[in-house]
Amino acid sequence: xxxxxxxxxxxxxxxxxxxxxxxxxxxxxxxxxxxxxxxxxxxxxxxxxxxxxxxxxxxxxxxxxxxxxxxxxxxxxxxxxxxxxxxxxxxxxxxxxxxxxxxxxxxxxxxxxxxxxxxxxxxxxxxxxxxxxxxxxxxxxxxxxxxxxxxxxxxxxxxxxxxxxxxxxxxxxxxxxxxxxxxxxxxxxxxxxxxxxxxxxxxxxx
Amino acid sequence: xxxxxxxxxxxxxxxxxxxxxxxxxxxxxxxxxxxxxxxxxxxxxxxxxxxxxxxxxxxxxxxxxxxxxxxxxxxxxxxxxxxxxxxxxxxxxxxxxxxxxxxxxxxxxxxxxxxxxxxxxxxxxxxxxxxxxxxxxxxxxxxxxxxxxxxxxxxxxxxxxxxxxxxxxxxxxxxxxxxxxxxxxxxxxxxxxxxxxxxxxxxxxx
DNA sequence: GTCTATATCTCGATAGAC
DNA sequence: GTCTATCGAGATATAGAC
Numbered sequence: 001x002x003x004x005x006x007x008x009x010x011x012x013x014x015x016x017x018x019x020x021x022x023x024x025x026x027x028x029x030x031x032x033x034x035x036x037x038x039x040x041x042x043x044x045x046x047x048x049x050x051x052x053x054x055x056x057x058x059x060x061x062x063x064x065x066x067x068x069x070x071x072x073x074x075x076x077x078x079x080x081x082x083x084x085x086x087x088x089x090x091x092x093x094x095x096x097x098x099x100x101x102x103x104x105x106x107x108x109x110x111x112x113x114x115x116x117x118x119x120x121x122x123x124x125x126x127x128x129x130x131x132x133x134x135x136x137x138x139x140x141x142x143x144x145x146x147x148x149x150x151x152x153x154x155x156x157x158x159x160x161x162x163x164x165x166x167x168x169x170x171x172x173x174x175x176x177x178x179x180x181x182x183x184x185x186x187x188x189x190x191x192x193x194x195x196x197x198x199x200x201x202x203x204x205x206x
Numbered sequence: 207x208x209x210x211x212x213x214x215x216x217x218x219x220x221x222x223x224x225x226x227x228x229x230x231x232x233x234x235x236x237x238x239x240x241x242x243x244x245x246x247x248x249x250x251x252x253x254x255x256x257x258x259x260x261x262x263x264x265x266x267x268x269x270x271x272x273x274x275x276x277x278x279x280x281x282x283x284x285x286x287x288x289x290x291x292x293x294x295x296x297x298x299x300x301x302x303x304x305x306x307x308x309x310x311x312x313x314x315x316x317x318x319x320x321x322x323x324x325x326x327x328x329x330x331x332x333x334x335x336x337x338x339x340x341x342x343x344x345x346x347x348x349x350x351x352x353x354x355x356x357x358x359x360x361x362x363x364x365x366x367x368x369x370x371x372x373x374x375x376x377x378x379x380x381x382x383x384x385x386x387x388x389x390x391x392x393x394x395x396x397x398x399x400x401x402x403x404x405x406x407x408x409x410x411x412x
Numbered sequence: 413g414t415c416t417a418t419a420t421c422t423c424g425a426t427a428g429a430c
Numbered sequence: 431g432t433c434t435a436t437c438g439a440g441a442t443a444t445a446g447a448c
Contacts, residue, residue, distance in 0.1 A: 415447085415448080416447080417444105417446090418443105418444085418445080420441100420442085421440105421442080422440085422441065423438105423440075424438095424439085425437085425438090425439100427434105427435085428433100429432105430432085
């Protein structure tokens with residue numbers, strides 16, 4: 001790969017991520033992606049065959065990176081609550097640095113999540129156990145050991161997802177009620193982290 | 207209004223809600239809405255001038271109904287935790303009966319929430335205090351009185367929104383890990399309610 | 413690898429018959 | 431009030447020069 005190819009391709013990636021996360025796959029316009037990438041439409045089709053394959057490439061790349069980060073953050077051996085606190089910090093920081101990823105995933109789900117589901121199915125059949133699977137197992141283990149209250153692992157996962165991801169979804173509406181609610185504010189992200197950890201810690205411990 | 211007008215108009219409303227909630231305003235196709243409503247495209251433009259006004263009519267109607275339901279569910283005088291438990295039940299039941307509303311609101315937010323914001327601003331200047339405003343005041347009151355832990359009202363609202371709404375967003379992905387996670391299952395909705403109430407109750411009380 | 417120009421199709425919206 | 435037919439704009443995608 002030449003330097004030009006790398007920078008153009010990553011410019012396309014970034015622009016596509018932003019546009020897809022705002023409008024979804026069908027609502028996105030190739031022209032808008034080209035404009036945000038600072039190139040012309042023909043280049044999009046040179047690097048990626050068409051809109052569908054561009055969408056799939058962006059989604060797979062961005063979600064794949066997320067999953068492995070979550071995997072890395074899930075250190076074994078530590079008490080569950082402590083481990084959960086660390087994961088929430090990592091998770092929130094990743095979303096704060098690039099809120100488009102959470103939004104893209106939500107768009108995927110609103111559309112039935114065909115791409116996400118096929119990605120997960122493919123990973124499931126791979127050699128080593130998958131991030132979310134390992135996390136669910138860890139939650140069940142902690143619940144069985146009486147380390148935390150007897151929660152359903154999938155419900156707790158959904159709860160963590162809701163509390164964290166919603167931060168980067170709901171602000172356009174909720175900032176009407178509290179203008180200080182800006183996701184580019186480090187103080188807000190910090191306050192959000194503390195709230196989540198506090199509520200969850202007291203919420204699941206016995 | 208004749209009977210034909212009423213049934214056609216509500217058929218359009220329902221179909222538009224479904225399609226907009228899946229694809230967002232820009233991703234939705236007038237043809238798809240017409241098909242789901244069992245009419246042809248020309249009728250859409252007969253009842254609503256264009257796509258934008260159809261979207262705004264659907265959004266305003268559906269969110270307005272939601273806000274007043276929330277308002278009704280917020281009975282004063284009762285202990286906060288008890289009142290919150292009731293609201294979560296009402297809120298979850300409404301979403302379970304019509305999951306498209308939560309999804310439409312999320313779509314709105316992904317798009318910057320211009321319609322939602324102008325709706326709220328308009329209501330704010332109306333005569334009587336607004337649902338969300340009253341709820342925020344009620345949370346602050348409970349926190350100040352030491353009835354619950356000292357939480358930021360907006361963060362608690364975001365948390366409740368996340369835990370409830372995420373149920374109707376994330377299932378396409380999460381059902382890969384747990385196939386019993388179906389939003390049309392009364393048992394699942396019930397389990398979800400119990401989980402939310404349990405985590406939140408322990409999470410905010412002292 | 414990057415651009416302009418254009419082919420082809422789809423979409424939103426309207427005209428006009430019934 | 432409902433339909434068919436169609437217009438014109440805007441969309442994806444490609445051809446071909448540089």
